[in-house]
Amino acid sequence: MAMPVEGDFRTRLQVWLPKLVLSPSLAMALVFVYGFILFTFYLSFSDSRILPSFGWVGLENYLKLFRLRHWETAVTNMGVFALLYMVICTAVGLALAIFFDQKIRGEGVLRPIYLYPMALSFIVTGTAWKWMLDPGIGIENTMHALGWESFAFDWIKNREYAIYTVVLAAVWQTSGFVMAMFLAGLRGIDNEILKAAQIDGASNWNLYWRIIIPQLRPAFLSAFVILAHLAIKTYDLVIALTGGGPGRATELPATFMYSYTFTRNQMGIGAASATIMLMTIAAIMVPYLYSELRDRR
Amino acid sequence: MKNRKTGIAGLIAATSLAAGAATAADVEVLHWWTSGGEAAALNVLKQDLESQGIGWLDMPVAGGGGEQAMTVLRARVTAGNAPTAVQMLGFDILDWAKQGALADLNEIAAQEGWDAVVPGALQAFAKHDGKWISAPVNVHSTNWVWANKAVLDANGIAVPQTWEEFMAAVNALAAAGVTPIAHGGQAWQEATVFDAVVMSTGGPDLYKAAFIDLDEEALGSDAMQEAFDRMAFIRANVDENFSGRDWNLATAMVINGEAGFQMMGDWAKGEFLNAGKMPGTDFLCFRFPGTQDQVTFNADQFAMFDQGGTVSKEQAALASAILSPSFQSAFNVVKGSVPARTDVSDADFDDCGKQGMKDLAAAASSGNLFGSMAHGHASPASVRNAIYDVVTAHFNGEFDSATAVQELVDAVSIAK
Secondary structure, three states, X not given: OHHHHHHHHHHHHHHHHHHHHHHHHHHHHHHHHHHHHHXXXXXXXXXXXXXXXXXXXXXXXXXXXXXXXHHHHHHHHHHHHHHHHHHHHHHHHHHHHHHHOOOOOOHHHHHHHHHHHHHOOHHHHHHHHHHHHOOOOOHHHHHHHOOOOOOOOOHHHOOOOHHHHHHHHHHHHHXXXXXXXXXXXXXXXXXXXXXXXXXXXXXXXXXXXXXXXXXOHHHHHHHHHHHHHHHHOOOHHHHHHOOOOOOOOOOOHHHHHHHHHHHOOOHHHHHHHHHHHHHHHHHHHHHHHHHHHHOOO | OHHHHHHHHHHHHHHHXXXXXXXXXXXXXXXXXXXXXXXXXXXXXXXHHHHOOOEEEEEEOOOHXXXXXXXXXXXHHXXXXXXXXXXXXXXXXHHHXXXXXXXXXXXXXXXXXXXXXXXXXXXXXXXXXXXXXXXXXXXEEXXXXXXXXXHHHHOOOOOOOOHHXXXXXXXXXXXXXXXXXXXXXXXXHHHHHHHHHHHHHHHHHHHHHHHHOOOHHHHOOHHHHXXXXXXXXXXHOEOOOOEOOOHHHHHHHHHOOOEEEEEOOOOHHHHHHXXXXXXXXXXXXXXXXXXXXXXEEEOEEEEEEOEOOEOOHHHHHXXXXXXXXXXXXXXXXXXXXXEOOOOOOOOXXXXXXXXXXXXXXXXXXXXXXXXXXXXXXXOOHHHHHHXXXXXXXXXXXXOOHHHHHHHHHHHHHHHO
16 A cells, blocks of 8 residues: 555656756746846837836837947957858867877877867956057067067057957967867767778878768867857957957947946947847857757757 | 836835944945055045944945946845945936935035035036035046156247147157157047047037037037047057057156156046156146146045935945045045045145146136046936047047048937
């Protein structure tokens, strides 16, 4: 009589326990992530200035946002930065991984050297690069001191080129990490296939281009997802490296959103820009993830 | 709209009642005076209160200009736990007053006769709806030029009185191979210079119409375009490496004789004094050419947050201590600014300080005292930053003066 009841209780507990354990984190994610996304979405239609407020103003914030030259600059910079950052990081990371895959000596020492920048915070990277790129104290100054007087490298002070210095610092920071992901992918490729290809007389170039790189598709997916989200949330690097300057030349949507929401008392416009950022990233990521993940089913 | 205001006021009142009971006889003060000299100056106030048996809960949030401090404050108020007193600037005070968050200090103000001694232009930021809501600590004026006397003397330059004389002086320095103007390329520094340039180009009328009344015609006027042209002249006479430089590094260039002039507020004086330089013999301070009669100011104040409808004894003591002549003198001698009341003795101040006090009193009585746009005392934060965007973009060569004027009109209309 007692046994079935206990068994019943156990089975029920076993069914319920995982849900019970997961529910607090689920509830927190619902409120603090999705709840606040909805709240921000609502605020973007409100007349919020210094604190959240609930007067409905319709699309006014969005109309204002798209009239701002400042926002235009931020969006253009995002395009330039994200494209160059993702492409260069992937290319450099893949190249490094392929070089490491040639069974070189001392790999154990060399690999952490490339991986190490990822352990630094973007603030450190930004500050260090700021000093190096500063014409008055950095590379240019050193070259002049060494006697190369005509050397000029003042991109960080130049409105047109400053955004490329952000790309430079960001690539330096992350390409080692991308290399590690590709290296893991390369090591996972079945040797039998490679041997078969070699027996068939495939050149090294063909081996990589036709056989190995196509097999790295999952690694490309991970790299893309990680780089894309790093690109769109880049904030600290810009703050440390250029402070958004010269002028407003290196503002990104993230710095724009923060300054409008928290320091310029234009919370409505800030919320509108956050919504646009979310929409943009969703528009790129959702189709890509869908197409990539569907294949595996 | 109305619901929100009363809601927040209620929230603040309710929680501060609870908090007030727990920390009776303490004042919790949120401020961003964390550098050595500033902290020492604030200590004067702290000791004054401690002698009256009032504890001081220090809550410093570093970051010049107080951006981080304001972010902290927002979080504290939203959480319903506002500090007793908060260091604040200009429109931030009025914005909080509009939310109904600040205490009414009229009683103490009447007792001590604040109305008679605090300049009217400053009262505009310390009073809301006829009620005193904060206690002004100091007045910084922003239309100063700092010059290295040895550099000027070596090039035979007298203190320029007009824009034309200033241009001639700058050209002479450039010809002599000295960087004429030390400048730090940060938006607020460019805006500080722009303040003085607009005042000098179009006089107080243009300044008031454009930055305080936000009149579109004034913002888009030919005089404004001329002001942008003058900014371009200044841009042409700074060194190549100015972008992103902090203001004190620019001051150091003047101190070391690498540059002739710097346009900066009176806080720059502290850098000269720390370097062991004497006003009048090593360095000169004078008003931006063409603004000799005007003073553009920003003032630090301590706003008192409402503690359940009444002003607590501690808040009254704090406010009274802040406005006492002895503290005003002691603090401002250290800080480089001038007292917020015009009846304080100038005996302890140096030459630049004495001139600053004289200029302030004269400007206040002749109606030539104006809040600084660059420092949030002419228009609200949103408008100020919109003007920053245009000024800094123009200064960095993104567009010419004619476009800058159109952009200015447009940017202000969006931010208003």
